[in-house]
Amino acid sequence: MLCVLFLSFTFKNHEPKGAYFGSNSHIICAGVKAQLCGDCGFGNKKDNCAKCGKWVASSGVQAMLCSDCGFGNKKDNCVKCGKWVASSGVKAQLCSDCGFGNKKDNCVKCNKWIGG
Ligand SMILES: [Zn+2]
Numbered sequence: 001m002l003c004v005l006f007l008s009f010t011f012k013n014h015e016p017k018g019a020y021f022g023s024n025s026h027i028i029c030a031g032v033k034a035q036l037c038g039d040c041g042f043g044n045k046k047d048n049c050a051k052c053g054k055w056v057a058s059s060g061v062q063a064m065l066c067s068d069c070g071f072g073n074k075k076d077n078c079v080k081c082g083k084w085v086a087s088s089g090v091k092a093q094l095c096s097d098c099g100f101g102n103k104k105d106n107c108v109k110c111n112k113w114i115g116g
């Protein structure tokens with residue numbers, strides 16, 4: 001959904017003015033799913049908030065990365081310990097506090113607004 005919003009934004013403004021996107025603007029997405037490595041996501045550790053560590057219960061919200069923190073294969077690093085998650089990536093979640101309202105649109109690593 002973030003990707004779609006981002007695209008329509010880009011198109012509305014015609015050519016992205018200069019710098020930003022080059023010719024590959026169509027493959028850039030605004031948000032990247034944050035992941036946990038096999039250690040940090042083991043068992044029910046995956047149900048702990050990636051930000052504050054609180055148990056997310058059933059209210060877990062997918063944690064996201066901004067385009068900086070999720071750029072290239074940085075998205076394959078665990079958001080908790082930074083280790084490469086390889087193919088064992090587990091989705092990182094936010095508790096209902098950290099994911100409340102549009103807080104879920106902040107990067108789980110640097111807290112920047114991911115936007116769209
Ligand atoms: Zn939290």
Ligand SMILES: [Zn+2]
Pocket residue numbers: 036037038039040041078079080081082083
């Ligand atoms: Zn980890």
Ligand SMILES: [Zn+2]
Pocket residue numbers: 065066067068069070107108109110111112
């Ligand atoms: Zn970030």
